[in-house]
């Protein structure tokens with residue numbers, strides 16, 4: 001999994017068109033979303049993650065919690081983003097991983113939103129620009145090589 005973490009004044013998105021034949025079903029309310037004072041986490045779930053999705057979820061939680069504590073963010077925006085890797089996991093696996101990450105972050109006490117999966121989306125982001133405001137992480141299941 002590849003993650004780009006941006007500590008932001010806000011992130012807002014608006015769903016435009018389907019980017020997959022069968023995108024995640026969403027309600028009218030989910031077509032737009034915004035969080036203020038948020039750690040935005042753009043995530044590409046990768047093919048290698050399919051060998052152990054549950055482990056990838058837990059490793060992602062560790063990394064996100066670490067950055068959130070450093071930048072003192074208690075809101076997280078989980079943002080599916082297919083542009084951080086050229087070896088993407090299948091959509092059904094990727095969606096399940098991102099749904100599980102959202103659920104686990106809520107269990108950890110964060111306020112969480114997740115942008116809809118399988119769509120083209122317009123978004124606006126205001127990066128705070130401090131030294132830890134832009135970070136990236138790569139995680140793989142144990143025993144796998146980082147490509």
Ligand SMILES: C[C@@H](O)[C@H](N)C(=O)N[C@H]1[C@@H](O)[C@H](n2cnc3c(N)ncnc32)O[C@@H]1CO
Pocket residue numbers: 019020043044045046080081082083088089090091094116117118119120121
């Ligand atoms: C397109 C761009 O504007 C938008 N931001 C977008 O990326 N949309 C992606 C993700 O929501 C999702 N998606 C599919 N596979 C994956 C994957 N392996 N990991 C993460 N997301 C995925 O499906 C869409 C098309 O790839």
